[in-house]
Amino acid sequence: MHELSVCQALVDQLADLARREAAQRVTAAVLRVGPMSGIVPDLLLHAFPFASAETVADGAELRFEHAPVRVACRRCGAETDAEPGRLVCGACGDWQTRLVSGDELLLVSVELER
Amino acid sequence: MCNTCGCNVTDANRHLLDDPAAQAHETSAGGAVVVLQRLLDANDREAAHNREHFDEHAVLVLNLMSSPGSGKTRLLEATIDALRGEARIAVIEGDLETENDADRIRAKGVVAHQITTGTACHLDAHMVHDALHHVALEGLDVLFIENVGNLVCPASFDLGQHRNVTLLSVTEGDDKPAKYPVMFRAADLMLITKADLLGAIEEFAPERAIRAFRDLANPGPVLTVSAKTGVGLATWLDWLRAEIRAQKARVAAGETLRPKVQPEGAALHAHDHEHTHLHEHPHTHGDGVTHSHPHSHTHAHGHAHSHGHEGEHRHEHADGHAAGDDHDHAHGG
Numbered sequence: 143m144h145e146l147s148v149c150q151a152l153v154d155q156l157a158d159l160a161r162r163e164a165a166q167r168v169t170a171a172v173l174r175v176g177p178m179s180g181i182v183p184d185l186l187l188h189a190f191p192f193a194s195a196e197t198v199a200d201g202a203e204l205r206f207e208h209a210p211v212r213v214a215c216r217r218c219g220a221e222t223d224a225e226p227g228r229l230v231c232g233a234c235g236d237w238q239t240r241l242v243s244g245d246e247l248l249l250v251s252v253e254l255e256r
Numbered sequence: 257m258c259n260t261c262g263c264n265v266t267d268a269n270r271h272l273l274d275d276p277a278a279q280a281h282e283t284s285a286g287g288a289v290v291v292l293q294r295l296l297d298a299n300d301r302e303a304a305h306n307r308e309h310f311d312e313h314a315v316l317v318l319n320l321m322s323s324p325g326s327g328k329t330r331l332l333e334a335t336i337d338a339l340r341g342e343a344r345i346a347v348i349e350g351d352l353e354t355e356n357d358a359d360r361i362r363a364k365g366v367v368a369h370q371i372t373t374g375t376a377c378h379l380d381a382h383m384v385h386d387a388l389h390h391v392a393l394e395g396l397d398v399l400f401i402e403n404v405g406n407l408v409c410p411a412s413f414d415l416g417q418h419r420n421v422t423l424l425s426v427t428e429g430d431d432k433p434a435k436y437p438v439m440f441r442a443a444d445l446m447l448i449t450k451a452d453l454l455g456a457i458e459e460f461a462p463e464r465a466i467r468a469f470r471d472l473a474n475p476g477p478v479l480t481v482s483a484k485t486g487v488g489l490a491t492w493l494d495w496l497r498a499e500i501r502a503q504k505a506r507v508a509a510g511e512t513l514r515p516k517v518q519p520e521g522a523a524l525h526a527h528d529h530e531h532t533h534l535h536e537h538p539h540t541h542g543d544g545v546t547h548s549h550p551h552s553h554t555h556a557h558g559h560a561h562s563h564g565h566e567g568e569h570r571h572e573h574a575d576g577h578a579a580g581d582d583h584d585h586a587h588g589g
């Protein structure tokens with residue numbers, strides 16, 4: 143359950159932000175978590191209430207932005223959707239691709255109550 | 257740029273993350289603050305700090321990852337025996353419980369520090385930093401970090417290592433790269449271990465494991481070894497020696513290296529280390545310089561080295577490119 147570690151890090155980040163912005167409470171946090179980040183959004187959602195209990199982020203809503211797995215082909219240049227376990231080019235089938243989206247693990251924005 | 261939420265971090269706008277000004281950029285509108293910070297930012301910073309320690313002493317640091325029991329400790333034991341008198345080695349061991357693995361390494365006369373993580377199923381950069389108080393880096397050639405046996409969590413945490421080595425033992429099934437893509441995508445080298453059992457386990461086809469590894473767009477080398485019989489060990493040791501040399505050359509040149517596949521945090525912290533090049537897929541030349549090219553320059557390594565022909569397969573060309581046997585060079589330019 144490394145999602146608990148990630149959640150703890152998130153709560154620390156939220157607390158820092160709230161302090162910097164002189165906010166009373168964090169009401170929502172928007173995350174962008176790609177399938178290739180190794181972090182499962184659902185598990186983050188489950189861990190968050192425990193990690194945030196009695197902090198400024200207690201009760202905050204977590205929202206996730208869509209982060210599709212996309213690869214750019216080094217052979218044919220196409221940019222296509224891919225599966226996490228198969229990052230081959232959707233156009234020509236070659237395996238020599240570059241991940242252009244899907245490994246994000248970002249805190250995008252927060253909503254604060256001042 | 258981030259006045260509205262929904263910033264897509266893609267190659268097209270990734271430079272915004274590299275830019276410290278953009279990183280600090282915030283817009284307050286109706287109580288919403290744009291942050292754009294990696295969730296593991298604190299870990300990434302500590303990892304960068306660890307890497308500075310390692311580079312200060314020109315120590316090569318390898319992160320060994322695999323499922324429980326794939327043979328990480330036994331490979332280390334065999335490696336220590338083989339490099340006795342040649343390379344100075346230390347080991348940091350990560351386990352949920354027990355000092356067993358560190359004791360096995362110490363029995364070989366090598367300094368080992370055990371991190372017992374308790375409930376944490378992975379090592380993180382802070383744990384490794386604490387461990388560095390127990391492991392002197394002075395005079396070391398290579399520090400191995402044996403991560404907690406787990407094919408999922410360790411892949412998400414940068415420790416400050418230079419390379420990731422992922423083990424896949426032949427008893428686990430050749431489809432593991434497809435099932436644990438985050439882990440195997442992060443591998444700079446995949447070792448197929450317990451090769452002595454290949455005859456007994458027909459179900460495991462090294463070609464299929466390599467196919468699954470390539471399908472993660474991973475051009476890294478794949479070696480097949482047995483720590484028990486020593487088959488394939490010479491090639492692994494050659495890889496290791498080349499990496500040790502490359503690390504010393506990098507440090508002499510004021511450069512550093514991160515594992516090939518980087519989480520977003522590496523891009524965020526690129527400015528901390530001005531000589532690293534994090535875009536595209538870097539590849540290391542014999543001179544130890546990590547280059548990135550706008551055009552791809554990938555060497556495939558499609559041969560399974562499973563036949564015990566030690567020393568027959570050279571993995572270095574004169575120019576220092578690690579390369580395998582099927583020479584599937586793609587020059588995308």
Ligand SMILES: Nc1nc2c(ncn2[C@@H]2O[C@H](COP(=O)(O)OP(=O)(O)OP(=O)(O)O)[C@@H](O)[C@H]2O)c(=O)[nH]1
Nearest residue numbers: 323324325326327328329330405450451482483484
């Ligand atoms: N036949 C055979 N057995 C091996 C080989 N390498 C390791 N083993 C055995 O596999 C078992 C697990 O090996 P370890 O080296 O402890 O594996 P590990 O990856 O360090 O395990 P954890 O630290 O618990 O994750 C032990 O019984 C080893 O002796 C090998 O090359 N061939």
Ligand SMILES: [Mg+2]
Nearest residue numbers: 328329357402
């Ligand atoms: Mg072990």
Ligand SMILES: [Zn+2]
Nearest residue numbers: 215218231234
């Ligand atoms: Zn293509």
Ligand SMILES: [Zn+2]
Nearest residue numbers: 524525526528
């Ligand atoms: Zn930074």
